Amino acid sequence: MNPVSIIWKFLVTVYHRLGSPREFYQIAQYTTPIFGLLSLVLFVCGAYLGLFQAPADYQQGDSFRIIYVHVPAAWLSLFVYMVMATAAAIGIIWRMKMAFVVAICSAPLGAVFTALALITGSIWGKPIWGTWWTWDARLTSELILLFLYFGVMATYHAFEERKTAEKAMAMLAIIGVVIVPIIHYSVEWWSSLHQGATIFAEGGPRMPADMLTPLILMILSFMFFYGYALFLSAQNKVLLNERKSQWVKAAISAAEK
Amino acid sequence: MNTLLLYFKREWQLLFRNTGALIQPLVFFIIIALLFPFSLPAEITLLQKIGGGIIWVAAVLASLLSLENMFQSDYQDGTLEQAIIHQRSLEMAMLGKVLAHWSATGLFLTVFSPLLCLTFNIPSEQIWVLFFGLLLGTPSLTLIGAVGAAITVTLRRGGVLIAIIILPLYIPVLIFGAGMLSQSAQGLEITSQLYTLAAIFVLAITLAPFAIASALRATIN
Amino acid sequence: MTALAATHKTDSDQCLLQGHDLHCVRGERSLFTGINVTVNRGQCLHIVGANGSGKTSLLRILCGLSSADSGTVLWRKQPLANNVDFNASTAYVGHKDGLKNELTAIENLRFQQQLEGINDEQALDDCLAQLKILYCADLSAQALSFGQRRRLAFARLLLSSKASSKTSSKVLWILDEPFTGIDIHGRALIEDLCVQHLSDGGAIVMTHHQSLDQSGLAKYRSELNLEAHGGNL
Numbered sequence: 001m002n003p004v005s006i007i008w009k010f011l012v013t014v015y016h017r018l019g020s021p022r023e024f025y026q027i028a029q030y031t032t033p034i035f036g037l038l039s040l041v042l043f044v045c046g047a048y049l050g051l052f053q054a055p056a057d058y059q060q061g062d063s064f065r066i067i068y069v070h071v072p073a074a075w076l077s078l079f080v081y082m083v084m085a086t087a088a089a090i091g092i093i094w095r096m097k098m099a100f101v102v103a104i105c106s107a108p109l110g111a112v113f114t115a116l117a118l119i120t121g122s123i124w125g126k127p128i129w130g131t132w133w134t135w136d137a138r139l140t141s142e143l144i145l146l147f148l149y150f151g152v153m154a155t156y157h158a159f160e161e162r163k164t165a166e167k168a169m170a171m172l173a174i175i176g177v178v179i180v181p182i183i184h185y186s187v188e189w190w191s192s193l194h195q196g197a198t199i200f201a202e203g204g205p206r207m208p209a210d211m212l213t214p215l216i217l218m219i220l221s222f223m224f225f226y227g228y229a230l231f232l233s234a235q236n237k238v239l240l241n242e243r244k245s246q247w248v249k250a251a252i253s254a255a256e257k
Numbered sequence: 258m259n260t261l262l263l264y265f266k267r268e269w270q271l272l273f274r275n276t277g278a279l280i281q282p283l284v285f286f287i288i289i290a291l292l293f294p295f296s297l298p299a300e301i302t303l304l305q306k307i308g309g310g311i312i313w314v315a316a317v318l319a320s321l322l323s324l325e326n327m328f329q330s331d332y333q334d335g336t337l338e339q340a341i342i343h344q345r346s347l348e349m350a351m352l353g354k355v356l357a358h359w360s361a362t363g364l365f366l367t368v369f370s371p372l373l374c375l376t377f378n379i380p381s382e383q384i385w386v387l388f389f390g391l392l393l394g395t396p397s398l399t400l401i402g403a404v405g406a407a408i409t410v411t412l413r414r415g416g417v418l419i420a421i422i423i424l425p426l427y428i429p430v431l432i433f434g435a436g437m438l439s440q441s442a443q444g445l446e447i448t449s450q451l452y453t454l455a456a457i458f459v460l461a462i463t464l465a466p467f468a469i470a471s472a473l474r475a476t477i478n
Numbered sequence: 479m480t481a482l483a484a485t486h487k488t489d490s491d492q493c494l495l496q497g498h499d500l501h502c503v504r505g506e507r508s509l510f511t512g513i514n515v516t517v518n519r520g521q522c523l524h525i526v527g528a529n530g531s532g533k534t535s536l537l538r539i540l541c542g543l544s545s546a547d548s549g550t551v552l553w554r555k556q557p558l559a560n561n562v563d564f565n566a567s568t569a570y571v572g573h574k575d576g577l578k579n580e581l582t583a584i585e586n587l588r589f590q591q592q593l594e595g596i597n598d599e600q601a602l603d604d605c606l607a608q609l610k611i612l613y614c615a616d617l618s619a620q621a622l623s624f625g626q627r628r629r630l631a632f633a634r635l636l637l638s639s640k641a642s643s644k645t646s647s648k649v650l651w652i653l654d655e656p657f658t659g660i661d662i663h664g665r666a667l668i669e670d671l672c673v674q675h676l677s678d679g680g681a682i683v684m685t686h687h688q689s690l691d692q693s694g695l696a697k698y699r700s701e702l703n704l705e706a707h708g709g710n711l
Contacts, residue, residue: 164411168409168476193302
């Protein structure tokens with residue numbers, strides 16, 4: 001057997017196991033604490049290095065340190081959207097129950113990351129730009145992304161029948177993927193028309209390693225946190241969706257003992 | 258006869274029987290635009306400057322208003338079910354319907370927009386820019402909006418939800434349509450914006466019919 | 479050998495619609511499980527069951543409007559999804575009449591005829607006359623009574639069945655409570671149409687809350703009781 005076919009077989013097995021709610025639940029019971037622990041360790045290291053070891057910025061002083069929250073949150077806000085849309089597409093094409101659960105559980109998490117990026121961005125903007133909000137392209141796209149997340153969540157909750165809600169929500173998430181790049185570029189074009197270059201000049205000074213390392217640690221920590229929160233809320237959702245089935249009843253009575 | 262034409266014709270036949278639906282978006286459009294002067298300082302130059310943007314926002318709201326009814330009545334009387342079951346392509350049928358819808362709202366608004374421009378004292382070169390911008394932009398608005406209307410067709414009160422999910426998707430059209438005006442006011446070329454609006458339209462008319470049809474098939478069951 | 483092959487061929491020709499192990503969940507409730515149905519030419523499948531037992535849900539699964547939670551539906555041995563032959567061969571009359579209120583009776587029919595790609599004014603009148611509603615031809619559908627609307631829906635069914643007979647006929651009729659709101663004469667008319675359709679080699683799937691024992695359809699029908707397949711929850 002060549003390695004490619006072995007890897008393929010492995011992936012197919014993983015796919016099928018994760019596709020069944022019951023197996024997903026069991027796998028998630030192991031992965032959830034691992035992800036949580038990894039996230040916590042990375043967070044402590046990243047926060048320590050970022051807040052106490054990294055030198056202050058020669059222009060912005062200590063206020064630059066908010067990037068250790070802002071950049072990971074902004075990065076995750078897009079990453080979560082891609083995960084959500086991919087899961088939605090898998091759910092629509094292969095009619096996989098768990099993919100819908102992953103997509104639905106991702107939406108509020110993505111919205112929280114987006115909101116966090118917006119809030120930290122505007123807190124950072126106050127000392128640097130002298131204002132809480134400017135119609136900067138990145139800030140504006142981020143705000144629109146937040147509304148897309150709201151739309152996906154609102155669609156899911158508007159339908160009574162769960163299967164219809166899942167499909168409608170998935171459609172909207174997929175449509176968003178087509179439109180998000182268009183929105184991003186049009187907003188960029190628009191803001192270049194309205195205001196000059198901001199403090200983030202292109203090709204500006206590169207970040208020294210002792211500032212960059214904590215940033216990477218924080219991004220990884222945020223990603224593991226997303227994985228942790230996703231598994232946790234997906235487990236919860238699976239229990240709710242399958243509450244009439246035998247294995248959930250057995251799991252509940254086992255937990256009560 | 259061609260499926261698209263057949264549905265286009267039927268939709269117009271229905272609109273003629275129900276003239277309220279035909280006229281309401283237009284009246285709404287004009288009223289929204291005329292509200293702005295009352296809420297702004299009385300300066301002719303200010304209105305001249307922002308009048309184009311106001312007309313664009315009014316056009317977006319008017320096309321949004323007419324979306325909720327686009328598939329709703331067909332869903333309630335069962336003709337949508339029949340269209341889904343029929344061997345004729347649902348994509349083409351719905352495209353015909355949406356285009357008829359656009360010609361009854363977006364096209365009407367575009368035709369009447371020069372009149373509004375006059376009330377805002379917008380110079381005549383700008384009127385043409387606005388006219389062609391609306392002509393190229395409103396079909397995209399209707400096509401994108403129709404996808405939202407299809408997703409929410411089975412909901413009894415889907416109006417607000419349509420607005421929430423569709424308005425963010427309208428932003429690119431708004432940016433380039435209204436951006437064209439401020440460009441031309443500064444005496445700059447506007448061809449790149451026209452091309453972008455045309456590209457968005459081509460993308461919308463290619464993808465929207467499939468999105469509409471699959472949304473209808475998925476939510477009606 | 480040839481004889482065997484011949485019977486085999488007619489067998490597969492006879493069998494139009496098959497459902498295997500159909501399972502349907504609505505909300506949190508399992509409506510039915512393990513439904514196996516076969517609809518042959520000349521057969522009227524009568525789905526019975528109490529209110530809320532899933533008659534309409536099953537019907538909509540069988541005509542491809544909704545999909546079963548598990549199990550498959552086959553049309554002439556082919557899956558139902560995106561099956562143009564199935565769509566061309568099936569006509570459906572549901573709870574909703576599928577008529578536009580703004581159009582007159584005859585305009586509603588004309589649109590259906592145009593969809594089938596035919597232009598024959600006489601056929602429109604014939605269909606209306608067959609259901610004894612020719613006098614309603616120029617009334618808008620909004621002005622019709624409930625019973626008249628049902629009759630008009632059947633006129634449309636008849637029209638699409640007749641119209642497409644040149645290319646591919648609508649061999650399968652799927653009817654949801656066809657006799658609701660219709661008077662005795664109307665019911666007799668519709669039963670006659672159904673019997674005619676069945677004896678021409680068509681097939682029918684219908685829901686109806688009463689037994690068909692006393693009707694003209696008795697000798698064609700086979701019964702499927704959903705209560706025997708009730709969900710386990």
